[in-house]
Amino acid sequence: MPSRLLCRLAHIPLLLLLVTAGADAATLTLPAAIAAALRTQPQICQSAHDASASRDLSRAAHAATLPQISLAAGSIWSESRAGQPLFVSANGPREVIGQLRVSFPLYDPQLSALAQVARDQSVVAQWQYQATRLKVVATVVNDYYRLATLLTQERIWNSTFSTAEKLFRDTQRAYRAGAVSRLDLVQTELLRNKARTGLQQSAAEVRAAMQVMNLQMGLPRRSVWELPKVSDSIQPLPAFHALAAQAETAQPLLQVVKRQIDVAQAQVDVQRGATLPTVRAYGAYGVDTATAPRGNDLGWQGALNLSIPIFGFGAHGQQIAAAQERVAALRSAREALILQIRSRIAQDYGAARAARKTLANTRRAAQEAERVYVMTREGYFAGAINALNLAQAESSWVRARLELASAAVAVRLTRIQLDLDTGRYPTGPTGISPISCP
Numbered sequence: 260m261p262s263r264l265l266c267r268l269a270h271i272p273l274l275l276l277l278v279t280a281g282a283d284a285a286t287l288t289l290p291a292a293i294a295a296a297l298r299t300q301p302q303i304c305q306s307a308h309d310a311s312a313s314r315d316l317s318r319a320a321h322a323a324t325l326p327q328i329s330l331a332a333g334s335i336w337s338e339s340r341a342g343q344p345l346f347v348s349a350n351g352p353r354e355v356i357g358q359l360r361v362s363f364p365l366y367d368p369q370l371s372a373l374a375q376v377a378r379d380q381s382v383v384a385q386w387q388y389q390a391t392r393l394k395v396v397a398t399v400v401n402d403y404y405r406l407a408t409l410l411t412q413e414r415i416w417n418s419t420f421s422t423a424e425k426l427f428r429d430t431q432r433a434y435r436a437g438a439v440s441r442l443d444l445v446q447t448e449l450l451r452n453k454a455r456t457g458l459q460q461s462a463a464e465v466r467a468a469m470q471v472m473n474l475q476m477g478l479p480r481r482s483v484w485e486l487p488k489v490s491d492s493i494q495p496l497p498a499f500h501a502l503a504a505q506a507e508t509a510q511p512l513l514q515v516v517k518r519q520i521d522v523a524q525a526q527v528d529v530q531r532g533a534t535l536p537t538v539r540a541y542g543a544y545g546v547d548t549a550t551a552p553r554g555n556d557l558g559w560q561g562a563l564n565l566s567i568p569i570f571g572f573g574a575h576g577q578q579i580a581a582a583q584e585r586v587a588a589l590r591s592a593r594e595a596l597i598l599q600i601r602s603r604i605a606q607d608y609g610a611a612r613a614a615r616k617t618l619a620n621t622r623r624a625a626q627e628a629e630r631v632y633v634m635t636r637e638g639y640f641a642g643a644i645n646a647l648n649l650a651q652a653e654s655s656w657v658r659a660r661l662e663l664a665s666a667a668v669a670v671r672l673t674r675i676q677l678d679l680d681t682g683r684y685p686t687g688p689t690g691i692s693p694i695s696c697p
Contacts, residue, residue, distance in 0.1 A: 299477030313384035320377035358545030369532030390511035420454035446646035509682035611673035628659035
């Protein structure tokens with residue numbers, strides 16, 4: 260109970276950091292979101308417990324290769340007729356046993372191979388734990404940047420609605436003064452209504468995405484966040500061969516298959532060990548007597564047992580062959596997985612390059628759309644342009660800003676996706692993370 264309480268108390272500083280922000284919404288960063296999800300996701304706890312169980316089994320398998328100590332104590336009576344026991348026990352009707360016994364496998368290839376299997380399976384479970392963590396991180400990253408995109412779109416629609424509302428009020432006053440036509444008034448009202456609809460739809464999508472993000476972090480469903488502005492800077496990509504090399508050393512899925520090959524190879528040794536002789540030593544100290552034990556009855560016993568399998572009708576040979584085929588199948592599976600990961604990296608690498616070009620083009624288009632809107636708005640208030648032209652210019656500007664926001668997020672997301680493809684966390688180093696779960 261105290262350890263569970265400490266584990267829960269350890270989460271309090273992070274939760275306070277996330278949810279304490281007074282009357283304003285808290286700022287949620289990607290590292291904080293990932294940290295919260297890694298602490299609370301039940302599938303991570305499940306994988307952590309599986310890894311711990313596998314580690315315990317590995318220790319148990321290793322303990323089987325060490326001397327085994329036991330205590331034997333008892334007294335046996337047998338019926339006798341005419342002074343002769345019906346069941347002979349130590350040549351008398353009674354046997355008293357009190358011994359401390361030691362058993363030690365001097366040479367047992369199969370037992371040693373089974374211990375190696377357990378060790379390799381423990382390593383597999385640890386890398387499966389890392390793969391589960393990376394899967395959770397990938398989900399959090401996608402949900403985080405989806406929320407970032409929707410929040411940016413909500414701000415754009417909110418700004419557009421404020422501008423359209425002011426435009427409609429100004430046009431309404433001008434219409435009452437007879438300076439503009441009713442068509443202009445209706446057109447500006449349509450602009451305002453369109454902006455309001457976009458804002459309402461965007462706000463609903465933000466609420467849904469916010470709830471999903473809270474569920475991922477194990478926090479109250481109605482928690483409200485502000486996200487830092489997504490940078491639209493374009494940074495150079497690493498070389499493709501560097502990403503491929505990183506994936507072969509750090510991608511948990513590849514490491515799982517690699518360790519499974521080790522397990523299969525150890526299984527081959529297990530089957531081969533069944534065809535080899537075993538030597539086991541036994542020792543005992545105590546009493547084993549048919550009379551009442553005395554102090555001078557204490558003594559040592561020792562034995563050496565040799566077991567040699569001679570013929571098993573081909574069963575062991577077939578099992579060895581099957582285990583070798585399993586090793587070959589896993590090696591082929593590893594090559595197939597390497598090809599799949601490289602193909603995914605190549606696909607995401609192309610997507611990242613395309614996202615950078617799209618961002619550069621979208622940024623120029625947004626700047627041009629803004630200039631056109633500003634000039635059209637000035638012409639509208641000067642009476643040279645009607646509201647229909649203004650509506651077209653505003654729609655183009657809104658669309659350009661929305662596309663720019665999506666393009667900026669796509670640049671960040673595609674770059675992080677490359678990190679995830681190679682097994683690298685977007686907020687920290689690679690490698691085996693400590694297994695900890697409440």
